[in-house]
Amino acid sequence: MAQVYVDPSIRACAQALLMEALEDVNRRVSCGDSFWTARTRVLEMHADEWVRLYGKDAADQAVRGLHMLAPTEVLDHETRRKQRTRSADLTRAHLAAYDPGRNTWLNRAWLSVFGVRLY
Known part of the structure; x- marks a missing residue:
């Protein structure tokens, strides 16, 4: 080579x-x-x-x-944290507005900890 x-x-x-x-x-x-x-x-x-x-x-x-x-x-770490928080907020709002059947305490807790929904 x-x-x-x-x-x-x-x-x-x-x-x-x-x-x-x-x-x-x-x-x-x-x-x-x-x-x-x-x-x-x-x-x-x-x-x-x-x-x-x-x-x-x-x-x-x-x-x-x-x-x-x-x-x-x-x-950087701070930017990734802001991006994850923003994504979690959007997902939380989507769950509450468009998918109330999956807006359970478990899904909200999972979203708070990991930034993505469980199911």
């Missing part, structure tokens, strides 16, 4: 761009966007500018890096 050598300055630039994008994604998810929507919006806003300012190689590495990371790898 052939090895590909990347200029260290391009790699460092791509890492800096990726860290900037991760902060922006965290900020958007904290404000209520889903991870996937936030990631797409960040890339839409920044990708063309990155290519223009830093070159195609650095921008391409940063975009690939952001696409390869899972939400648990990108989002």
Whole structure:
């Protein structure tokens, strides 16, 4: 297998761009966007500018890096907690309004502890 050598300055630039994008994604998810929507919006806003300012190689590495990371790898603990609380609140409201037969004490307790409904 052939090895590909990347200029260290391009790699460092791509890492800096990726860290900037991760902060922006965290900020958007904290404000209520889903991870996937936030990631797409960040890339839409920044990708063309990155290519223009830093070159195609650095921008391409940063975009690939952001696409390869899972939400648990990108989002910090506080953002994940906010997202889980928001999801539990929406599920709780949905249970009360549209599925009252499953709005039992067990399901509400499970939702409070784990953030998802039991059944």
